Amino acid sequence: MKTLMPYVRPGMTVGLLGGSFDPAHEGHAHITREALKRFGLDRVWWLVSPGNPLKEHGPAALDARIARAREVMQHPRVTITDIESRLGTRYTAQTLHALLKRAPGVRFVWLMGADNLAQFHRWQDWEWIMENVPVGVLARPGDRMAARHAKAAEVYAHARLSGRASQLLPKMNAPAWCFINVPMVDASSTAIRAKGLWQSGGQSGRQTDGQSGA
Ligand SMILES: Nc1ncnc2c1ncn2[C@@H]1O[C@H](COP(=O)(O)OP(=O)(O)OP(=O)(O)O)[C@@H](O)[C@H]1O
Numbered sequence: 001m002k003t004l005m006p007y008v009r010p011g012m013t014v015g016l017l018g019g020s021f022d023p024a025h026e027g028h029a030h031i032t033r034e035a036l037k038r039f040g041l042d043r044v045w046w047l048v049s050p051g052n053p054l055k056e057h058g059p060a061a062l063d064a065r066i067a068r069a070r071e072v073m074q075h076p077r078v079t080i081t082d083i084e085s086r087l088g089t090r091y092t093a094q095t096l097h098a099l100l101k102r103a104p105g106v107r108f109v110w111l112m113g114a115d116n117l118a119q120f121h122r123w124q125d126w127e128w129i130m131e132n133v134p135v136g137v138l139a140r141p142g143d144r145m146a147a148r149h150a151k152a153a154e155v156y157a158h159a160r161l162s163g164r165a166s167q168l169l170p171k172m173n174a175p176a177w178c179f180i181n182v183p184m185v186d187a188s189s190t191a192i193r194a195k196g197l198w199q200s201g202g203q204s205g206r207q208t209d210g211q212s213g214a
């Protein structure tokens with residue numbers, strides 16, 4: 001039987017990058033490498049989502065998205081996973097709850113791009129997430145200002161760690177979050193789909209030519 005989670009030991013620091021990855025692209029790979037370095041993480045797991053609960057249209061088939069993600073991100077400390085599909089969770093709070101229970105002592109950090117910080121207060125149980133898991137936010141082209149004025153950033157201003165101290169984030173107790181100003185890569189799944197390089201929606205997800213760039 002396939003195990004639910006990649007191997008981890010108590011005390012290890014694991015960044016979780018959740019996303020539709022419809023499809024995965026260089027922006028995802030770039031922020032993952034930056035997160036490993038800047039937050040001093042032992043591992044990063046990509047949680048390829050069964051579907052974003054706030055998005056109207058379903059993404060491409062999970063297998064196709066995972067296969068593309070494995071082509072795009074090849075790193076010995078990064079694992080591409082379908083944990084959410086196997087846990088049966090759709091909301092991040094539910095996923096984190098399940099992971100914290102199954103891996104006691106592992107220091108998880110939720111990772112996301114600045115666009116998601118701006119929306120974060122609309123997520124189910126977002127305050128529970130902030131109170132239970134440190135959050136690392138990475139700059140994204142066009143979204144730095146929106147992130148600065150995000151409701152979550154205001155409500156948790158007291159729990160913000162300076163970008164200069166980012167290495168401390170995984171060792172901190174929640175609430176703690178940190179925005180890091182990394183060099184930015186202007187890639188998005190939307191742009192790839194708009195160019196017709198990836199067919200999304202329903203169960204028919206597939207790439208339409210051999211390319212993976214945005
Ligand atoms: N170029 C990028 N720079 C920084 N963060 C990014 C970038 N692309 C994606 N992310 C972050 O990666 C996570 C997963 O992103 P997702 O799979 O939604 O890709 P996307 O390109 O944002 O997709 P879409 O265009 O369909 O919304 C999110 O937290 C998102 O903010």
Ligand SMILES: O=C(O)c1ccc[n+]([C@@H]2O[C@H](COP(=O)([O-])O)[C@@H](O)[C@H]2O)c1
Pocket residue numbers: 017018019020021047049051052053054055090091092093116122123124
């Ligand atoms: O839990 C929520 O309410 C919630 C709402 C929107 C997005 N998310 C998560 O945010 C991550 C990024 O989503 P997406 O679709 O923008 O790639 C992914 O892991 C989603 O499950 C979670």
